[in-house]
Amino acid sequence: MRASDEMTIGNLARRTGLAVSAIRYYEEQGLIHPERNSGGQRRFRRSDIRRLSFVKIAQQFGYTLPKIATLMATLPEGRTPTKRDWEKISRSFRRTLDEQIQTLEQMRDNLDGCIGCGCLSLKKCRLYNDQDRAARLGPGPRYMMGDRPGDLD
Amino acid sequence: MRASDEMTIGNLARRTGLAVSAIRYYEEQGLIHPERNSGGQRRFRRSDIRRLSFVKIAQQFGYTLPKIATLMATLPEGRTPTKRDWEKISRSFRRTLDEQIQTLEQMRDNLDGCIGCGCLSLKKCRLYNDQDRAARLGPGPRYMMGDRPGDLD
DNA sequence: TCTTGACCTAAAGTTAGCTTGAGGAATTAC
DNA sequence: GTAATTCCTCAAGCTAACTTTAGGTCAAGA
Structure with missing residues (x-):
């Protein structure tokens, strides 16, 4: 066995x-062959170390295994x-990361607005209204947080 | 039944x-009573609309239900x-949000460094090395991405 | 050769956060 | 009064990404 290029699964696990x-699960999912x-x-080949490291990193970016598989399909096996x-x-990667950051920053801005207003004046609150907008697609909530048309502020 | 203050579950669902x-599941988990x-x-009381809206928002911030339950324990029921x-x-909320943003920004910076270097020169690569550092707590990888002591760059 | 450790498959279990289904009771509408 | 809704409980199912278990097989060293 040319040890330089072949590895057992235990070896790969350690590396x-x-x-x-x-x-084994990743093989089943088609990430390595x-x-x-x-x-x-x-x-396993030595290049599988690289592939698996890539999987770990992509997972940190929030990618699912199927998505990682399609990403890796564009990479050469050997x-x-x-x-x-x-x-x-x-x-x-950069694009999804930017999107994630943007989403969080918007939430932060909304939250900051709410801190200022004490979030008791809810008709104006972005946090709730953004949610509201999403929910309206379904039969969702008309008036969030217990507010009704006649409710006091 | 004083309709103004009592709601069926279907009603609450719609609201x-x-x-x-x-x-029902949230009740089981102790989020509402x-x-x-x-x-x-x-x-249900009208204030439960508020509680459940809070749950939805906290979930958007990435909180688990048990954590939301402890958060809500500090809120008055009625x-x-x-x-x-x-x-x-x-x-x-603000603190966790800041942390999340910071983590993502660091990943973005690392990634940007990698784009510059083409990520083929992996001994310096932050993305891999950060991962490496985390993994070292266990029996983790010695040399990531297929690089070995004698490997060329 | 024998033993030990690493490896194999297949199936079931795990966690979070729910949904679905079965079988039945309460409420509401007419 | 009766039919259509809505509600109830309990148990099982779902998804992702694995781990664990059971029952064997293979490989390496003394």
């Missing part, structure tokens, strides 16, 4: 910090990804 | 945009929360 069971030796045991490969993906 | 089953009428059916009640909680 990536993942559990053996997680690696190890070969088998004559005895039926999985044998060779080191080129700068161009990586740039495409990292731009996608 | 909050929640599913009936979700409201409706009374029962003679026939054993739940009867009366309208005071400005002071609200300020305490909104400060807590």
